[in-house]
Amino acid sequence: MKTAITELLNIEKPLILPGMSWISTPELVAAVSNAGGLGILATGPLSQAETQAAIAKIRQLTDKPFGVGVTLMMPGAKANAKVALDAQVPVINFSLGKGDWLVQEAKKYGGKVIATVVTQKHALAAQRSGVDALLVTGHEAAAHGGAVTSLCLVPSIADIVDIPIIAAGGFADGRGLAAALSLGADAVAMGSRFATSAESPLHQNVKTTVVAKDVEQTIYSKNFDGLYARVMKTPAAEQATKKPMNFFMAVVKSFKAAKMVDMPLWKLLAGLLSQFDKIRMLSLFGAATEKLEAATIKGDLDNGVQFIGQSQGVINDIESVEKIASRVMTEADTALNKYNRT
Ligand SMILES: Cc1cc2nc3c(=O)[nH]c(=O)nc-3n(C[C@H](O)[C@H](O)[C@H](O)COP(=O)(O)O)c2cc1C
Structure with a gap:
């Protein structure tokens, strides 16, 4: 075509x-x-x-x-x-x-x-x-x-x-x-x-869960990583999207995300401070990394959170x-x- x-x-x-x-x-x-x-x-x-x-x-x-x-x-x-x-x-x-x-x-x-x-x-x-x-x-x-x-x-x-x-x-x-x-x-x-x-490379446990879930089983929330995002509806995701993560905990966790891309912490801090209005969002984004990794890589849907679209309902x-x-x-x-x- x-x-x-x-x-x-x-x-x-x-x-x-x-x-x-x-x-x-x-x-x-x-x-x-x-x-x-x-x-x-x-x-x-x-x-x-x-x-x-x-x-x-x-x-x-x-x-x-x-x-x-x-x-x-x-x-x-x-x-x-x-x-x-x-x-x-x-x-x-x-x-x-x-x-x-x-x-x-x-x-x-x-x-x-x-x-x-x-x-x-x-x-x-x-x-x-x-x-x-x-x-x-x-x-x-x-x-x-x-x-x-x-x-x-x-x-x-x-x-x-x-x-x-x-x-x-x-x-x-x-x-x-x-x-x-x-x-x-x-x-x-x-x-x-x-x-x-x-x-x-998505974990096999997640793949079979996607096939089993329907179009309604996703959550669209701003509380997960600071931006509106759609994730698979699981008890862990419902918990993770109930309220925004504690700000200080989010900042601490965002350091882990910086380490992953080999970014020196001083650079992350400088970046956060120079974009003060975005600091909360960036921190939440970093904090989400841990939960995403747990689901996507380890297949742990009891503690992890998985990005997935409504199209999971037509994936069979x-x-x-x-x-x-x-x-x-x-x-x-x-x-x-x-x-x-x-
Ligand atoms: C498991 C998974 C992980 C994703 N990770 C990212 C990401 O890291 N960055 C990004 O911009 N979009 C990410 N997306 C979103 C996709 O880039 C794309 O916008 C989305 O999957 C399109 O909708 P669909 O799932 O209905 O096809 C991810 C999607 C899935 C399913």
Whole structure:
């Protein structure tokens, strides 16, 4: 299938693996790119050296285009973005921050830049900054989707921008891809779906739980990491989202997150103080790391908290990336031709 996104990114299928911490690893990124989509590496939990090694590993595993994702407001993210630029990666995807400088640097070697946005205002600002495409994340999404559902957010942004759009949030099969294309998108990013694939490093206990849970079993709350985020509904998640974490405890725990990306504590403190209004949010974000790691890596849903989208209700199996990608394309063809009566 050819769309504005497949043309722009030089891929065969309009299917994107978004950057998901601990999940969008070199192996999963390469699996999605080898299946004809675009895998995006998550650099959130990686130091600069680890990001460099991960990019080298992806290049060993695939000769297809791939991307690197950076959440700009997080500790260590700008340094990781510079590593990606130095390595001249084909695609850079940024969220939560200003990416003008990324656009300028990537353009020098022909790299493409995708901005993740959740509002019309940010979509217009990103377009003005010169990005090549937008990743528009609706309310249904795992983690930090917007306040508005994909069904309304995607067409509202398609109406006001003239760059290609990747729709994210609630897309897990070919019906979803067909719907996204009808809404004005040019591709879908499937987080929960690819996270629940055979090649995904998501713990097997979580994968089987995703298959068992339905669309209603998620929680969307600001109390978990300081930003509105969607997590799997479990007793541990209900507890973790009941009230915001004690501020001082959150600051202490955020140091652990800084250590993970090899950021010196003085730098974290300087960062926190220079962005005083964001201090609480950053701290909560760091504090959430421990619980996310427990679920995603150790499979501990009794104490850990798992990012997952409402699309878990339409995920019914744990298949290979190749099988999921080709099935989505066949289903989308069927859905798009269903009402094509002469
Ligand atoms: C397990 C998991 C972990 C995620 N981790 C991150 C992350 O670290 N950073 C981020 O920007 N988005 C993260 N996301 C969100 C995805 O990038 C994407 O926006 C979302 O999965 C799209 O919605 P969907 O799950 O309905 O496909 C994560 C999603 C999942 C399922």
